[in-house]
Amino acid sequence: MKIHEYQARRILSENGIPVPAGETVLQPEEASIIFKKFGGQMCVVKAQVYAGGRGKAGFVKLVKTAEEARDAAKFMLTHRMVSPQTGPEGVPVNVLLVAPGVDIAREYYIGITIDRSHNTVTMIASAEGGVEIEEVAARSPEKVLKVPLHPLLGLQGYQARELAYRLGFEGKLAGEAAKLMMNLSKVFYKTDASLAEINPLVVTRDGQLLAIDAKISFDDSAMFRHKELEVLADETQEKPLDVRARKADLNYIALDGTIGCLVNGAGLAMATMDIIKLHGAEPANFLDVGGSVTSEGAVEAFKIILSDPKVKGILVNIFGGIAKCDLIAEALVTAGKEIGFKVPVVVRLEGTNVERAREILANAKAELPTLIAATDLTDAAKKMVAAVA
Amino acid sequence: MSILVNQATRVICQGITGEAGAFHTKNCLEYGTKMVGGITPGKGGKKDANGLPIFDTVSQAVAGTGAHATMIFVPPPFAADAIMEAADAGVAVIVAITEGIPVLDMVKVKAFLKERPNSVLIGPNCPGVITPGECKIGIMPGYIHTPAKEAKSGKKVGIISRSGTLTYEAVWQCSTRGIGQTTCVGIGGDPIKGLNFIEVLDLLNADPDTDAIIMIGEIGGSDETNAGLHIQKHIKKPVVAFIAGRTAPPGRRMGHAGAIISGGDDTAESKIKALRSCGVSIAESPATLGETMAQVLGIRT
Numbered sequence: 001m002k003i004h005e006y007q008a009r010r011i012l013s014e015n016g017i018p019v020p021a022g023e024t025v026l027q028p029e030e031a032s033i034i035f036k037k038f039g040g041q042m043c044v045v046k047a048q049v050y051a052g053g054r055g056k057a058g059f060v061k062l063v064k065t066a067e068e069a070r071d072a073a074k075f076m077l078t079h080r081m082v083s084p085q086t087g088p089e090g091v092p093v094n095v096l097l098v099a100p101g102v103d104i105a106r107e108y109y110i111g112i113t114i115d116r117s118h119n120t121v122t123m124i125a126s127a128e129g130g131v132e133i134e135e136v137a138a139r140s141p142e143k144v145l146k147v148p149l150h151p152l153l154g155l156q157g158y159q160a161r162e163l164a165y166r167l168g169f170e171g172k173l174a175g176e177a178a179k180l181m182m183n184l185s186k187v188f189y190k191t192d193a194s195l196a197e198i199n200p201l202v203v204t205r206d207g208q209l210l211a212i213d214a215k216i217s218f219d220d221s222a223m224f225r226h227k228e229l230e231v232l233a234d235e236t237q238e239k240p241l242d243v244r245a246r247k248a249d250l251n252y253i254a255l256d257g258t259i260g261c262l263v264n265g266a267g268l269a270m271a272t273m274d275i276i277k278l279h280g281a282e283p284a285n286f287l288d289v290g291g292s293v294t295s296e297g298a299v300e301a302f303k304i305i306l307s308d309p310k311v312k313g314i315l316v317n318i319f320g321g322i323a324k325c326d327l328i329a330e331a332l333v334t335a336g337k338e339i340g341f342k343v344p345v346v347v348r349l350e351g352t353n354v355e356r357a358r359e360i361l362a363n364a365k366a367e368l369p370t371l372i373a374a375t376d377l378t379d380a381a382k383k384m385v386a387a388v389a
Numbered sequence: 390m391s392i393l394v395n396q397a398t399r400v401i402c403q404g405i406t407g408e409a410g411a412f413h414t415k416n417c418l419e420y421g422t423k424m425v426g427g428i429t430p431g432k433g434g435k436k437d438a439n440g441l442p443i444f445d446t447v448s449q450a451v452a453g454t455g456a457h458a459t460m461i462f463v464p465p466p467f468a469a470d471a472i473m474e475a476a477d478a479g480v481a482v483i484v485a486i487t488e489g490i491p492v493l494d495m496v497k498v499k500a501f502l503k504e505r506p507n508s509v510l511i512g513p514n515c516p517g518v519i520t521p522g523e524c525k526i527g528i529m530p531g532y533i534h535t536p537a538k539e540a541k542s543g544k545k546v547g548i549i550s551r552s553g554t555l556t557y558e559a560v561w562q563c564s565t566r567g568i569g570q571t572t573c574v575g576i577g578g579d580p581i582k583g584l585n586f587i588e589v590l591d592l593l594n595a596d597p598d599t600d601a602i603i604m605i606g607e608i609g610g611s612d613e614t615n616a617g618l619h620i621q622k623h624i625k626k627p628v629v630a631f632i633a634g635r636t637a638p639p640g641r642r643m644g645h646a647g648a649i650i651s652g653g654d655d656t657a658e659s660k661i662k663a664l665r666s667c668g669v670s671i672a673e674s675p676a677t678l679g680e681t682m683a684q685v686l687g688i689r690t
Contacts, residue, residue: 116580151500222491270633271675299536319554377676
């Protein structure tokens with residue numbers, strides 16, 4: 001789960017990390033009021049969106065007068081932000097952050113994330129902040145420092161100090177930077193984060209350490225013990241179909257092709273997309289109904305797929321383990337009766353309760369004329385591609 | 390022969406009275422697995438629908454049944470605790486089916502297991518492990534498998550996979566071509582997990598009955614690439630691999646820093662390239678796993 005920058009800043013601030021002043025605004029007029037409140041000097045207006053690429057898209061603006069602040073705010077609040085990360089439809093902007101300009105002397109990167117190859121949490125730091133960290137890693141990997149943390153004890157004081165000195169901090173600032181890292185690590189563990197990063201962390205001309213921009217995302221699997229964080233989610237930042245799918249416990253990602261897919265298991269779902277492409281068509285979505293899918297969930301899955309107007313056909317590929325084929329077959333029939341399948345639906349079933357499932361589909365043949373049975377995966381992909389050609 | 394589990398393995402189920410635990414305990418029993426009991430705290434002393442004894446704790450269950458292996462269906466908030474309980478009770482093979490365990494819980498579990506080298510963890514978020522015809526621990530449909538000694542071609546493979554349903558796909562394609570399976574291990578889809586490709590590759594390499602190995606991976610992380618290097622150096626048997634996610638859209642993962650750690654390039658294409666350069670045969674389509682394996686083994690179909 002992601003949150004906005006202003007929310008991440010608040011969490012950091014509550015945990016002893018120095019964050020510059022800043023206020024959220026919802027109306028253009030408020031932006032000019034906040035600008036004056038901060039002393040009428042230079043301010044930055046930043047759109048609060050989950051997607052990256054704000055700067056290049058024109059949704060982070062330096063403003064020098066109250067009018068400029070209002071105009072920038074007006075533009076951002078009345079346009080959707082489009083960046084390489086959002087897709088052509090962009091994302092809505094509902095909240096802005098207005099913050100006074102900071103006189104920056106140096107910029108750093110500090111981040112914490114899960115390190116799957118070491119089975120633990122790792123702190124990442126670089127003296128090259130303010131740019132994307134993967135750019136730094138690609139250009140000069142030696143400038144990205146990585147410190148794996150003890151799985152049970154987390155970041156230790158000596159590790160933080162060592163990192164601070166390696167980043168080039170000196171004197172009092174080194175101590176402050178180490179303390180900031182300790183606090184960031186506290187935030188990471190306390191919130192079950194999957195990523196907590198400050199980029200840039202800056203030293204100002206008057207020698208202050210400040211977290212200018214922050215990004216925190218949380219482990220979805222741990223949200224059951226963080227009701228206080230769950231309420232921070234902003235559904236307007238997600239595609240409506242993604243939200244609908246999540247509420248039905250479906251793992252769904254909309255794509256650009258024409259073949260809808262309904263599959264159980266993430267690996268098989270990806271492989272089904274792959275084989276559609278291999279036979280010359282493009283998948284319209286990734287959809288893993290999961291093992292413990294209910295019949296309501298499966299019906300919702302069909303509805304979600306069909307609400308995408310690009311979909312010209314649906315490929316159902318179920319290899320039943322926990323998920324039972326008969327349940328999917330019944331859901332297919334229910335969904336078909338309820339919404340009517342105007343597009344061909346190729347069905348490939350194997351695994352738990354497959355015999356019953358085949359019976360159910362055979363009995364419903366008259367009511368669902370666009371149903372096409374397939375014997376195996378290649379057969380299914382070929383029939384699907386042929387049916388929409 | 391086989392790895393990890395066989396006809397002598399005595400199995401308990403943690404979460405035996407839950408819906409999934411009860412359903413799959415029954416299925417495993419029907420398959421022929423030596424299910425000997427289960428655990429649900431508060432229901433100790435009772436019996437389940439199959440007449441198996443229920444215990445309050447894993448150590449009681451181990452003392453009462455002599456279990457070597459456990460199958461965990463405990464819900465995510467309590468699953469990490471259940472894994473540690475099993476390891477502490479000395480259970481040798483711990484199979485965690487549960488999906489959705491918090492990552493930081495698994496970080497702790499991994500550290501805990503390091504101090505208990507006599508226990509191995511399979512999963513979590515996996516279909517389980519099966520030695521066909523002998524012992525099925527998990528949720529995989531049993532009928533698709535072919536016991537090694539019933540293989541019509543006389544050839545037997547071991548299977549390692551990050552994906553549950555793709556494993557079934559591979560098994561089914563082998564079975565329909567007369568290729569038997571020694572042991573199939575679903576290592577699970579979580580970033581932090583128990584056995585990984587390399588450990589299972591070593592086990593299968595040492596198993597005299599296994600003629601060749603199928604490895605199924607996907608995008609994300611560097612486990613497949615590392616496995617490739619290990620295969621090149623240490624694995625004497627032919628390996629066939631499929632990597633899912635060639636069409637997966639980039640950027641739908643944890644965030645920037647996660648990709649940095651894994652070495653940056655964790656796409657399906659780069660993994661396929663790495664594996665191929667290490668001498669692994671690649672199945673281009675998920676539907677040609679069995680066919681590719683048959684070719685590698687010189688079986689005419």
